[in-house]
Amino acid sequence: MSWYSFFRMVSKVVAWRLVRLEVAGKAHVPRKGPFLLIVNHLSFLDPILVAVACPRRVHALAKSTQFASGRFYAWFLPRVHAIPTRRYKVDPQVVRTVLRLLEAGEGVCIYPEGERSWDGTPLPLRRGSVRLLLKAGVPVVPCGISGSFEAKPRWSPSRHRGRVSLRFGEPIEFGVHDTRAEREEAFDAAAERIASSLARLSESPDAGAGGTGRPVSAP
Structure with missing residues (x-):
């Protein structure tokens, strides 16, 4: 059993104890080939829930400080395919790592807001996340x-x-x-589409329809 499979198994137990999880739309995750999974970020529980719900293994971006927060995390996070990234900065090494994984047919999970919400409302999308989606082409x-x-x-x-x-x-x-000019030209429409998709999918099943857009922040 791989460490990711073990993490997923443990996550199922943790999720069962902590929340009553409802999952919909698993069939939308490609059965094979590269893909990017973009998720809104509300709680430290989110990566656990994604691991439980997503039918395929994903390499998730995680803030680099987590890797330095203790021996256990420094040992464990690489084994569950987490990718360290510097918050608020565009890291060329992370971009290269993500593109390499996608070229190998893997799935990569990105939280395009860059951090957890303090009050439960959506945060601005990071410009670097949107540009990466456009560059990847998956x-x-x-x-x-x-x-x-x-x-x-x-x-x-x-x-x-x-x-x-x-x-x-x-x-x-x-x-x-492929080019920076092409990505800048497509940026606004892509950001709006990402924001509207996340807003619709993260709307509480008990709530009415909400807004569809959100601002975009640097980097």
């Missing part, structure tokens, strides 16, 4: 989470065992944009 699967903020807010040490919904949307094809 199917982009949007995934919306709702309820994980209420289960474990960023600012709270306590947890609440509530319902969490995780929904995969239909893959988005942006095409290949």
Whole structure:
């Protein structure tokens, strides 16, 4: 058994104990070939829930400080295919790593907001995340989470065992944009489409329709 398979098995137990998880749209995740999974970020529970719900292995971007937060994390995170990235900076090495994995037919998970929400509302999309999607030219699967903020807010040490919904949307094809000029030309439309997809999929099943857009921040 691989370490990722072990992590997924343990995550199922953790998720069962912490939340009542509802998953929809698994069929939208490609059975083979490269893809990017983009997920809104509300809680530290999100990577655990994604590992449980996603039918394929994904290499997830994680802030580099997590790798330096103790011996266990430094040992464990690489074994579950986490990719260290510097927050608020475009890291060329991370871009190369992601593109190499996609060329090998792997799936990569990105949280395009770059960090967890403090109050449960969507954060601006990072420009570097949008540019990476355009540069990669592979199917982009949007995934919306709702309820994980209420289960474990960023600012709270306590947890609440509530319902969490995780929904995969239909893959988005942006095409290949090899040059910087091409990516800049396609940027606004791509950012709007990503934002609207995440807003729709992360809407609570008990709530009405909400807004579709959000600002974009640097880098």
